[in-house]
Amino acid sequence: xxxxxxxxxxxxxxxxxxxxxxxxxxxxxxxxxxxxxxxxxxxxxxxxxxxxxxxxxxxxxxxxxxxxxxxxxxxxxxxxxxxxxxxxxxxxxxxxxxxxxxxxxxxxxxxxxxxxxxxxxxxxxxxxxxxxxxxxxxxxxxxxxxxxxxxxxxxx
Numbered sequence: 001x002x003x004x005x006x007x008x009x010x011x012x013x014x015x016x017x018x019x020x021x022x023x024x025x026x027x028x029x030x031x032x033x034x035x036x037x038x039x040x041x042x043x044x045x046x047x048x049x050x051x052x053x054x055x056x057x058x059x060x061x062x063x064x065x066x067x068x069x070x071x072x073x074x075x076x077x078x079x080x081x082x083x084x085x086x087x088x089x090x091x092x093x094x095x096x097x098x099x100x101x102x103x104x105x106x107x108x109x110x111x112x113x114x115x116x117x118x119x120x121x122x123x124x125x126x127x128x129x130x131x132x133x134x135x136x137x138x139x140x141x142x143x144x145x146x147x148x149x150x151x152x153x154x155x156x
Contacts, residue, residue, distance in 0.1 A: 001146045002051050004092050004154065005042040006138035008110070012063060016041035016077065019068075019112050019128055023075070026127035028120055029113040038144055038151045041110050043079055045089050045141075048096035055095065057141035057154050061085055065110065065134035070121050076109035077134070085138075 008016065020041075023030035031039060043063075064080040079085070090103045101107075116124075141154035 001047050001049060003047050003144045003146070004045040004051070004054065004057070004096075005142050005144060006045060006057070006059070006061070006063075007040065007042050007140040007142060008063060009060075009136040009139045012065070012134060012136040013041050015065075015132065015134055016110055016112070019077065019131075022127050022129065023113055023124070026123065028123060028127055029075075029116045031111060031113060036149065038149065042142075043108055043110055043138065046092045046096060046099040046101070046106075048099040051096065051143055051154075053095045053097065054092065054154070057088065057092070059141060060137040060139050061088065063136050063138045065131075068112065068124065068128060068131065070116070070124075071107060071109060073115050073118075074111055075113040075116055075121065075124050076111050079108035079110060081106075081108050 020030045020032035024032040061084050062082055066078040066080050068075065068077050085108060086103065089106050093099045093103055143152045143154055
């Protein structure tokens with residue numbers, strides 16, 4: 001599978017990495033412990049078996065992070081779904097064969113931790129503390145191939 005991901009500006013990326021570190025320091029699961037070189041804060045727009053049909057992603061786009069919440073077994077920082085962001089996701093979804101998720105099921109977010117045991121979710125708010133205002137831009141796009149673990153720039 002191939003992902004289509006948006007990357008955050010340096011200020012937002014730093015802020016997300018601080019939240020990863022806070023979770024790690026509290027002994028909670030955190031993406032701070034994920035050692036692969038491609039590991040960086042991002043918003044996944046869609047996944048598909050092939051990127052054939054995708055003609056590029058126009059950026060920058062406004063990025064506003066909202067509440068932290070559980071999404072299945074993950075802890076995520078919600079991304080406010082602006083009209084421009086929803087439009088971009090719909091265009092990507094329409095361009096790719098068998099892309100997922102469809103626009104009506106997409107939950108825009110930046111992951112903070114994956115595979116969090118059910119009993120640890122309630123410890124997350126205390127570990128993160130007061131979240132600062134988080135607004136900036138998505139400034140780059142990339143794809144990650146889950147089979148080869150190769151990252152490809154999707155600059156338009």
